[in-house]
Amino acid sequence: MHIFRIDPLMLKLIITVLLASFLPARGHFVDFFEWLTTIAIALLFFMQGAKLSREKIIAGSGHWRLHLWVMFSTFVMFPALGMLFLWWHPLNLSTEIYTGFMYLSILPATVQSSIALTSLAGGNVAAAVCSASASSLLGVFISPLLVSLLMNVHSDVPGGSLEQIGRIMLQLLVLFVTGHLSRRWIAGWVERNRGLIGKTDQASILLVVYSAFSAAVVNGIWHRVGAMTLVWIVVGSFGLLFVVLVVNLAAAKLFGFNRADEITILFCGSKKSLANGVPMANILFPSAAVGIIVLPLMIFHQVQLMVCSMLAQRYKKADEKLAAWEKAATSSKAVVESQK
Structure with a gap:
């Protein structure tokens, strides 16, 4: 079925990983790619801020109960599950893999896919735009803070945690806010060139x-990560996503949200952003550990798209069946009325 196809970005990521595995950057190329990566991260977060529409956020901001639960799911429930996974250590995997699961659990939600799937399933799109965008904005600040509070890691930044936080604020938050504030001058260009910006982000x-x-690769990642490790990362990703979806669905019903809001909670409260996570990891973690730490995030990205696409299709088909039934019932009633 088409819902099980590999996401195009995931395919590009696999090719990139293979390229790095066989032709890793060495020597003077390392400095060149570090410089290029710094520019790429700056551009990525600037454009993410520029794409964030205040008007759309305001339009869906009134549904505070829904937004509160989505934020709880993203920045409280997910990290709690990540901490449980890290503490439990159910399988004999390297510490970096469990760190990777912990890291993905503290990231903000995706924006584009959350909104797209909510729309496809017939959910509250205005609320989805507000929740997903607010999650992305808050995540630039909250995610590094949660790393500092919950994870015992240090970056390559000399000078300790204060300088690390300063670098994060400079590279991520300031650029994000600057991009957003620049919308008054570049909003039209951004809207006309979303396709180009999407390709630049990728x-x-x-x-x-x-x-x-x-x-x-230079530090021997493939000596520590074998085929069975990859299989267990996939299994762990499915398990983590399943728990979050079940809890979000139960909460939506418990708190009396309607069907459209239930859909929004499911799709905005269960996603994790690859676009935020990969560049942020490049700043937060030692360069030798970044590759293995983002591996669970890359696999979870594909799993969340596949499972949530399937759920969106089920919601859509259910709505189509209900609409067909209501149309048939209306037609039957009209026939009966005409025969009286």
Whole structure:
């Protein structure tokens, strides 16, 4: 079925990882790619801020109960599950893999896919735009903070945590806010060139992945990550997503949300952003560890798209059947009325 197809970005990521595995950056190319990666991350977060529409956020901001639960799911429930996974250590996998699961759990939600799937399923699109966008905005600040609070890691930045936070604020938050504030001058260009911006975002992610996996390959990542490890990452991703979806569905019904809001909660409260996660990891973690740490995030990205696409199709088909039934019932009633 088409819902099980590999996401095009995932295919590009696989090719990039293979390229880095066979032709990793070495010597003077490492410095060149580090410089290029810094520019790519800056451009990525600037354009993410520029794409964020205040008007659309305001249009869906009134549904505070829904937004509160989505934020809880994204920044409280997910990290709690990540901490449980890290503490439990159910399988004999490397610490970096569990760190990767913990890391993906603290990231903000995706924006584009959350909105697209909510729309396809017949959910509350205005609320989805507000929730997903707010999650992306808050994540630039909250995710590094959660890394500092929950994960015992250090970046390559000399000078300790204060300088690390300063670099994150400079590269991520300031660029994101600057991009958003520049919308008054470039909003029209951004809306006309969303396709080009999307390709630029993907190119930036692929560049960061190549740089990260080059360092990981040089440090022997494939001696620590075998086929069975990859299988268990896939299984863990399905398990983590399943728990989050079940809890979100139960919460939507428990708190009395209607069907459209239930759909929005499911799709906005269960996603994790690859676009935010990969470049952020490049700043937060030692360069030798970034490749293996983002591996669970890359696999979870494909799993979440596949499963949520399937759910969106089921919601859509259910709505189509209901509409067909109501149309048939209306036609039958009209026939009966005409025969009286």
